Amino acid sequence: MNFTLKIWRQKNANAKGSFQTYPLKDVSPEMSFLEMLDYLNNQLISQGKEPVTFEHDCREGICGSCGLYINGRPHGPQRSTTTCELHMRDFKDGETIVVEPWRSKAFPVIKDLIVDRSSFERIMHAGGFVNVNVGCAPESNSSPIGKLIADKVFDAAVCIGCGACVAACKNSSAMLYAAAKIAQYAMIPQGKVEAKERVDKMVKQMDTEGFGFCSNTYACEFDCPKGISTDFIALMNREFFSSKACKQKHA
């Protein structure tokens, strides 16, 4: 297969970037999107040119580092797929493929296609954890959780923090990410203890980072590689309002 690649190149965070066009020949349809970029980079290196920088780690769809904005869709044209799981057979032979980094004020570009997603980390640091006394793992049957709830919690916990929700949102809002991280604790006994405090702190941090506000377009759910439901956003809103309404003053 032959492709024309239009890729965003940017030397560093402060440099002004631009699109560069690379014709690429003899691409195997069985290559993953990242393997295709490796193939391009090998050619660039042999020509003595700077290779295209992109983030990747596990290459099996669970680490969340390989987010690329491909032809107007985060992680490309396939649903429920990360960029590394995308294959070149999903494109038409001779197609022009435009590759851009995530665009958001809270995700500044570091180099080429890599963005700084530490704003997500800071949302987690604000309250995305459960405080427990260290020691032996507690007996699992001591806090029974219904199957339905357990499944729902898992549906939220599959979030890999890739940032596709922000990239897909016309408002570049991080509501789906924050909602998934809040929901994975809010429904189970271990997390309920600090639920009100958690939602308060995490939402506050999300707003500080400069993400946009949610207007319920549900683009995030459509482009989430893990198919996380926007129902969790409603759950977060519910938690948030109840936290605000029931907040106790410290003595």
Next chain:
Amino acid sequence: MALAGMFLMIFLIFHLATNLLMLAGDGGKAFSEAVTFLSESPLIKVMEYVLFAGFLIHILLGVILQLHNYRSRPVKYHTRLRSETSTFSRFMFHTGVIIFVFLVIHLINFFFIRLGWVPQPDYAAHKHDFYSVAVVLFKNPWYTAIYLVSFVFLGFHLKHAFQSSFQSLGLNHTKYTPAIKVIGTIYALGISVGFAIIPVYFLFFY
């Protein structure tokens, strides 16, 4: 945003219900009586201020939301976003602006006459005689067209707004949300068609 919007959606139901009295076929008697009764009711007088506040909050928050969201992506994408979303949800600000322009025209056409900001036309018997004003206004096909187009955009706005307001308030449930979405569609259609009947009736059948 959602709360103010919900309040405005309830207002629209009352507004439509009153307006539909124009079609009673009694030369506007029932409608005029309703308007006179409402404008003299102390409750409605208070509610007029609440309504004004509702509009103001909704519009201001809408503008703030749009500005903040625009700034949240300082460098735009080269390729247009192709994520599949409901069309109306992407254009809430745009439809909102159209509705705002319509609102201004609509207030000049009717409400300002009662306030005395716009001189009372000769054909109006008194300052509550909106029926005569409507008859003359909608005989003009241009005004009828402006109103009809605005109602279409109002329908688009409401179609997303109804279910979105529930989502924003966290009122989401696997059992009830599908019903809310259906009711929202019926509501949006009902409001826009309901309001549209009136100018069409005056233009063609009166």
